[in-house]
Amino acid sequence: MALTGRWMTRDAALPVLPDDALDALPKGDTLGFDIAGLESWDSGFVAFLWDVKRAGQKTGVTLRTETLPPAAARLLGLLPDQAAEPPAQTGRKPGFVEQIGDRTFAALTETGIIAELGAQAVKGGLQAVAGRGRMRMADLLANLTDAGPRALLIVGVVNFLLGAILAFVGAVQLEKFAAGIYVASLVGIAMVREMAAVMTAIIMAGRTGGAYAARISTMLGNEEIDALEVFSIPVSSYLVLPAVLSLTITMPFLYLYGCLIGMLGGFVVAIAMLDVTGAGYFHYTVTAFGIGQFLFGLSKSIVFGAFIGLTSCRIGLKAGRSAADVGVAATRAVVVGIVGVIALDALFAVIADVLNI
Structure with missing residues (x-):
């Protein structure tokens, strides 16, 4: 994959990786990067690489990051293969008595904290x-x-x-x-x-x-x-x-x-x-x-x-x-x-x- 030009977030012209960009690659293949024409980059470049990483994980393609800029490779290594799933919403609302209990405990906690602050x-x-x-x-x-x-x-x-x-x-x-x-x-x-x-x-x-x-x-x-x-x-x-x-x-x-x-x-x-x-x-x-x-x-x-x-x-x-x-x-x-x-x-x-x- 050849990466050329400026990859700056403020330019608002960063390419978006299509969902099926890596589907044609055989499973178990490797994907490298050619950065000979890369000029300047920031977090937008790392975000694009993360999209590539997640797409490769989905299709079974391995990424070779040794040709990437060292700082970008380190940042990409810190990111997970998949984005975290949002927590499931239970949809249960606390009852009236439960709300009173929560607010009572919160009020007592704040009272204790203020008393401790006063003692200090x-x-x-x-x-x-x-x-x-x-x-x-x-x-x-x-x-x-x-x-x-x-x-x-x-x-x-x-x-x-x-x-x-x-x-x-x-x-x-x-x-x-x-x-x-x-x-x-x-x-x-x-x-x-x-x-x-x-x-x-x-x-x-x-x-x-x-x-x-x-x-x-x-x-x-x-x-x-x-x-x-x-x-x-x-x-x-x-x-x-x-x-x-x-x-x-x-x-x-x-x-x-x-x-x-x-x-x-x-x-x-x-x-x-x-x-x-x-x-x-x-x-x-x-x-x-x-x-x-x-x-x-x-x-x-x-x-x-x-x-x-x-x-x-x-x-x-x-x-x-x-x-x-x-x-x-x-x-x-x-x-x-x-x-x-x-x-x-x-x-x-x-x-x-x-x-x-």
Whole structure:
């Protein structure tokens, strides 16, 4: 068989071996190749040779590859005589109970993996405090800057508007009972106990959690994660720990900031709509809750921050390696973060009721 000219895939003019090309050859005969006129070749040339190899196996013809380019002969030797058969489709769909069991086991597995990832992050943090950690302070400072000062604007705007909305709705109802001054208590308790922590966590899940997942999945696609593993650099200390620490550290401060800004929003609406003085609003705000409410909100914000950091990093680490998987990972991290924060807040509500907080 004489092979001449260019055999490049991008030329889109490669010949196709007919199905009956070797049927006329006697069984047990040999087929050699003349490459005197061969110019350049790539994988398209090897694909054509594989077609010849499979056709020869089918008709009982033996190929002589010693005249082929050495690289092409080696690649052809790695290919099987026959293409692998696709797996047979059973056509059986799992039942409803089986689906529930599979999803339950998958959820429990993911919970265990996230818990293990959190334990590794805690261990890495303790090692960093002792001076034996693999975390770079530059990465921690960069994550702290992104999750802290750069998030102040959006956290402030959302909490200000939320406090204003609470004050407006409360004023409309409380004025009917000549109790407009209690708008200050309503806004203060709502912001300190629930809204500031939950809304700030939701903002950070959409803003920072999605960014973490997209960044790690991009590194996975670029094989940077594989390079870290080759050099025995633990991913939990190099990538996960700075992300989790930055959110765990900044979330309490963002919570306090959101409380103050939310109360300011309620103050603006109350002064504009009600016959309330600034001193009276401040008095009813301070007396509406105690230090226990602040501590309860702070504890929630810390848990929310650690949860968002761990789940976002885990979703990024298990993402695919294509460009589309980066967007999927970011979207999934945002959805899981928001739903998880609300679920954790419901759990905290039950705990508060049991502890009579």
